[in-house]
Amino acid sequence: MRITELEAIPVAVPDPPLRNSWGVHAPYFLRTIVRLRTDDGLVGLSETYGPDIVPPHLVDRAREIVVGEHPANMQRFALRLRSPAIAGAIEVACLDLEGRATNRRVCDLLGGPVRDRVAFSAYLFFKYGADDPWGEVGAPEQMVALAEQFTERFGFTTLKVKGGVLPPLEEVETMRLLRRRFGPDCALRLDPNAVWSVETSLRVAHELERAGVWLEYLEDPTAGIAGMARVRDRITMPLATNMCVTGWEDIAPAVEARAVDVVLSDHHTWGGLRACQELGRVCATFHLGVGMHSNNHLGISMAAMIHVASVVPTMIPAADTHYPWLAEDVLAGDSFQFDRGTVTIPAGPGLGVTLDEDRVATYHEAFLRGAVRRRDDTAELIKRDPTWLPITPRW
Ligand code: GKR
Numbered sequence: 001m002r003i004t005e006l007e008a009i010p011v012a013v014p015d016p017p018l019r020n021s022w023g024v025h026a027p028y029f030l031r032t033i034v035r036l037r038t039d040d041g042l043v044g045l046s047e048t049y050g051p052d053i054v055p056p057h058l059v060d061r062a063r064e065i066v067v068g069e070h071p072a073n074m075q076r077f078a079l080r081l082r083s084p085a086i087a088g089a090i091e092v093a094c095l096d097l098e099g100r101a102t103n104r105r106v107c108d109l110l111g112g113p114v115r116d117r118v119a120f121s122a123y124l125f126f127k128y129g130a131d132d133p134w135g136e137v138g139a140p141e142q143m144v145a146l147a148e149q150f151t152e153r154f155g156f157t158t159l160k161v162k163g164g165v166l167p168p169l170e171e172v173e174t175m176r177l178l179r180r181r182f183g184p185d186c187a188l189r190l191d192p193n194a195v196w197s198v199e200t201s202l203r204v205a206h207e208l209e210r211a212g213v214w215l216e217y218l219e220d221p222t223a224g225i226a227g228m229a230r231v232r233d234r235i236t237m238p239l240a241t242n243m244c245v246t247g248w249e250d251i252a253p254a255v256e257a258r259a260v261d262v263v264l265s266d267h268h269t270w271g272g273l274r275a276c277q278e279l280g281r282v283c284a285t286f287h288l289g290v291g292m293h294s295n296n297h298l299g300i301s302m303a304a305m306i307h308v309a310s311v312v313p314t315m316i317p318a319a320d321t322h323y324p325w326l327a328e329d330v331l332a333g334d335s336f337q338f339d340r341g342t343v344t345i346p347a348g349p350g351l352g353v354t355l356d357e358d359r360v361a362t363y364h365e366a367f368l369r370g371a372v373r374r375r376d377d378t379a380e381l382i383k384r385d386p387t388w389l390p391i392t393p394r395w
């Protein structure tokens with residue numbers, strides 16, 4: 001088997017106006033579908049960031065490296081590619097090919113699942129009202145209503161709030177109302193994407209404790225390893241990050257500074273599925289938890305996330321996913337179904353997913369029409385409020 005073709009298909013997919021600390025999502029999010037073909041007619045899929053983050057010259061380099069090679073040479077590809085984002089995308093597509101060639105699921109190629117169902121968290125955002133089923137979420141009570149919709153529809157038992165949008169004490173109130181509504185067994189997380197100062201982070205943690213709201217973890221309350229370490233030193237609630245530990249070089253300083261309790265993996269940024277397995281082992285070595293971060297994604301990445309979460313023994317926290325916000329997937333057949341917040345591993349072979357070519361064409365055309373060329377949440381928010389500035393720390 002030899003790889004004969006690498007195609008990269010940029011797509012622009014409708015997205016609701018979800019708020020975060022640096023702005024609001026544009027009407028479309030960008031992804032790139034990567035498709036490898038082999039001389040024996042197999043197709044391997046993966047998905048990565050849009051061309052704004054994984055630019056065409058990286059795809060061209062990947063093409064030069066992989067075409068003519070056997071997909072099992074993933075490690076050589078990664079060493080030559082250097083960029084973890086493109087290396088991860090190539091690795092996933094190669095694993096998909098290998099699975100299809102051997103009639104095995106990707107999770108089996110990774111050593112076999114330790115769980116048959118993968119738990120996900122409800123990823124709850126403050127948002128503007130729009131033409132979507134969710135309504136406006138601009139106040140603590142509206143966040144509770146959104147959480148009710150998510151739990152009723154998908155059965156989630158972990159709720160993650162994307163914070164850094166309302167003033168901090170209003171977000172404390174949001175968490176208090178969620179705890180009151182969903183009870184002590186529901187795991188709660190709050191992630192303001194490092195928009196709070198160290199002092200504000202400490203205040204929030206203490207106010208949460210005072211209100212009796214224990215979080216599974218507080219995610220990136222403040223910026224950087226040094227800032228996180230100062231917060232962690234003075235609170236008891238665990239801290240998680242997908243911002244200050246984003247590569248191998250961050251692990252030693254984070255461990256040394258005692259900055260975090262949980263590292264959030266992401267196969268798109270860490271260099272693929274096997275990198276996430278390695279991260280799980282490294283974290284366990286230092287008594288750090290490992291979870292999973294998410295950005296807007298399609299069903300190809302959802303499949304990859306499920307496969308890898310099923311094989312990392314210590315991936316105990318429910319994984320994040322933006323999937324419920326996706327109005328329409330690019331996959332053929334039914335979209336992923338959540339049962340009590342969990343999803344089963346696709347039956348395979350490979351990732352176990354195939355594309356709906358018409359939908360891919362629709363979203364590729366949307367990309368070509370150019371409604372959104374790069375992710376710029378700040379620019380989107382300034383369109384709504386010309387006085388707004390992305391100040392960090394804001395509070
Ligand atoms: O979709 O706005 C968003 C999220 O804030 C995302 O971009 C973050 O990367 O989900 C992420 C996080 O946990 O920080």
Ligand code: MG
Pocket residue numbers: 191193219220241242243293
């Ligand atoms: Mg985060």
